[in-house]
Amino acid sequence: MVTHEEIRAIANLAKLQVPDEELDGLTEDMNEIIAFADTIASVQVEDEAYEDVNGLSNVLREDVVQPGLSAEEVLQNARDRDENSFVVKKHA
Amino acid sequence: MSRYELVAGLETHVELATKTKIFCGCSTEFGGEPNTHCCPVCIGLPGTLPVLNRKVVEYAVRAGLVTHCEIAGVSKMDRKNYVYPDLPKAYQISQYDMPLCKNGYIDLSNGRRIRILRIHIEEDAGKLVHSRGNTYVDYNRGGVPLIEIVTEPDFRSPEEAREYLERLQFLMRYIGVSDCRMEEGSMRCDVNISVRPAGSEALGTRAEIKNMNSLSFITKAIAYEYDRQCDLLDSGEEVVQETRRYIESDGTTEGMRGKEDAQDYRYFPEPDLVTIRISKEDVEKIRASLPEDPDARAKRWQESFGISEADSAQLLRYRRVADYFDEAAKGLKNAKAAASCILGQMFRRMETEADKEKFETRVSAENLHALLQLLDEGKVRMNLVKSTLEKMLDSGKPASDFLSAQDLEGVSPEELDRLCTQAVEQNPKAVADYLAGKEKAVKSLVGFVMKSTRGRADAQKAEALLIDKIKAQA
Numbered sequence: 388m389v390t391h392e393e394i395r396a397i398a399n400l401a402k403l404q405v406p407d408e409e410l411d412g413l414t415e416d417m418n419e420i421i422a423f424a425d426t427i428a429s430v431q432v433e434d435e436a437y438e439d440v441n442g443l444s445n446v447l448r449e450d451v452v453q454p455g456l457s458a459e460e461v462l463q464n465a466r467d468r469d470e471n472s473f474v475v476k477k478h479a
Numbered sequence: 480m481s482r483y484e485l486v487a488g489l490e491t492h493v494e495l496a497t498k499t500k501i502f503c504g505c506s507t508e509f510g511g512e513p514n515t516h517c518c519p520v521c522i523g524l525p526g527t528l529p530v531l532n533r534k535v536v537e538y539a540v541r542a543g544l545v546t547h548c549e550i551a552g553v554s555k556m557d558r559k560n561y562v563y564p565d566l567p568k569a570y571q572i573s574q575y576d577m578p579l580c581k582n583g584y585i586d587l588s589n590g591r592r593i594r595i596l597r598i599h600i601e602e603d604a605g606k607l608v609h610s611r612g613n614t615y616v617d618y619n620r621g622g623v624p625l626i627e628i629v630t631e632p633d634f635r636s637p638e639e640a641r642e643y644l645e646r647l648q649f650l651m652r653y654i655g656v657s658d659c660r661m662e663e664g665s666m667r668c669d670v671n672i673s674v675r676p677a678g679s680e681a682l683g684t685r686a687e688i689k690n691m692n693s694l695s696f697i698t699k700a701i702a703y704e705y706d707r708q709c710d711l712l713d714s715g716e717e718v719v720q721e722t723r724r725y726i727e728s729d730g731t732t733e734g735m736r737g738k739e740d741a742q743d744y745r746y747f748p749e750p751d752l753v754t755i756r757i758s759k760e761d762v763e764k765i766r767a768s769l770p771e772d773p774d775a776r777a778k779r780w781q782e783s784f785g786i787s788e789a790d791s792a793q794l795l796r797y798r799r800v801a802d803y804f805d806e807a808a809k810g811l812k813n814a815k816a817a818a819s820c821i822l823g824q825m826f827r828r829m830e831t832e833a834d835k836e837k838f839e840t841r842v843s844a845e846n847l848h849a850l851l852q853l854l855d856e857g858k859v860r861m862n863l864v865k866s867t868l869e870k871m872l873d874s875g876k877p878a879s880d881f882l883s884a885q886d887l888e889g890v891s892p893e894e895l896d897r898l899c900t901q902a903v904e905q906n907p908k909a910v911a912d913y914l915a916g917k918e919k920a921v922k923s924l925v926g927f928v929m930k931s932t933r934g935r936a937d938a939q940k941a942e943a944l945l946i947d948k949i950k951a952q953a
């Protein structure tokens with residue numbers, strides 16, 4: 388069973404702030420998700436070989452340069468920039 | 480003999496020399512204004528889909544083959560999750576449990592074998608520059624293809640780590656998958672280090688030193704970390720499992736606080752990419768495209784051309800040079816002359832390692848071969864070869880443009896005799912100097928003969944003849 392501590396740790400890794408009053412609900416949700424995954428994992432399969440998702444493999448592209456975005460386009464949603472760089476402010 | 484044995488392993492990141500990034504068509508060119516080699520895929524815009532670069536798979540397989548790895552028939556990509564400004568998607572696409580290559584090795588000169596656990600492909604992160612309390616982010620490097628080569632903890636000394644890295648660097652350049660320029664960050668290393676009582680089989684607690692890009696830093700960091708851990712154990716303390724940073728200014732390492740709880744990467748299969756399947760035939764095709772095994776090649780040069788071990792190592796160091804040499808020397812009796820032209824006159828015109836690596840020269844291997852063919856046939860002497868080669872290097876024209884029929888006739892014994900007599904008659908001061916004990920004075924007489932024959936004469940023969948004539952005169 389997942390604990391409140393684990394929920395806090397997972398939220399922390401994802402840089403999410405979880406108010407204490409939401410911990411019970413999230414813990415319950417997470418336990419259901421894990422139970423669902425356990426159910427799938429418990430299915431016995433005859434062939435252990437790795438299966439391609441959607442029956443696809445080796446979808447590859449050639450090593451040829453394609454035009455990309457201009458720096459202006461890349462930076463158009465930047466909250467803060469300095470010339471052509473994104474700027475990330477140090478936060479406490 | 481120390482009471483403790485060093486146990487170290489290396490994780491080496493090598494940037495692949497593809498033209499485009501691993502999952503999009505953006506250029507991988509180094510440098511350039513920040514954020515000018517980017518597209519919606521590599522800056523992680525929503526709704527985009529990555530597509531794997533075929534060349535990345537091929538290069539990784541080449542790297543695997545040259546390090547004696549098994550190539551996985553089935554392989555897949557995974558997501559490694561962490562939140563940091565260098566990753567626009569907040570995850571890195573890497574490989575977790577099904578790497579492309581595994582179970583290889585590199586042998587060291589002391590006979591020890593360094594086992595390679597795995598080689599996997601992944602995308603590089605963006606470049607962060609920390610300055611004035613801010614972080615400046617450039618995603619040009621984000622999405623550049625990397626291979627990560629992970630060894631078993633088989634290193635027992637800093638020198639072994641250095642030799643392994645030099646060998647790895649050489650091999651990757653030789654097969655053309657990376658330029659491995661550590662100063663540009665296209666080869667970087669993480670080292671994990673522990674110590675244990677000599678003779679013990681158990682592994683001690685290890686510390687990891689991250690992201691070093693200089694061979695000398697890596698060896699110094701290992702040496703420092705070994706001493707630090709030995710001192711800790713000697714004073715009854717324990718080594719803490721942690722990530723440490725190498726401090727270049729004083730050659731020490733320090734712990735990086737706060738990195739520990741970030742170690743949970745929550746890997747899961749990358750849902751946006753499909754399985755990679757490599758058939759045995761594909762592997763054999765790639766194997767067949769690899770250049771001749773470098774050790775076998777050096778041995779061949781030494782045995783059939785009489786090239787020294789040092790010279791063959793120099794010729795092998797740069798793949799283009801090795802290929803050029805083989806082409807120029809093919810079929811020559813005096814293949815050593817080709818080696819000396821390349822390593823002497825031609826290398827002298829190339830200042831940097833990068834120049835030698837590119838090996839851009841105006842003399843084609845075919846033209847060098849033709850010139851040396853004349854040497855083989857006794858039509859020209861080495862000094863004429865050298866002066867002609869200089870003209871060829873300046874102009875890009877073939878030897879035939881500079882050598883007259885007269886040049887190719889050589890100097891008959893009669894003519895040499897006549898010229899030596901003339902040299903002695905016309906240079907009484909040099910003769911007197913020689914007779915007074917200044918043996919070097921004869922060189923100016925040799926110079927006279929060589930000048931008169933425009934370099935066609937055999938300098939050694941001329942010198943012997945001149946000495947005879949001087950002595951006969953005295």
Ligand SMILES: [Zn+2]
Pocket residue numbers: 455500503504505516517518519520521522622
């Ligand atoms: Zn891109």
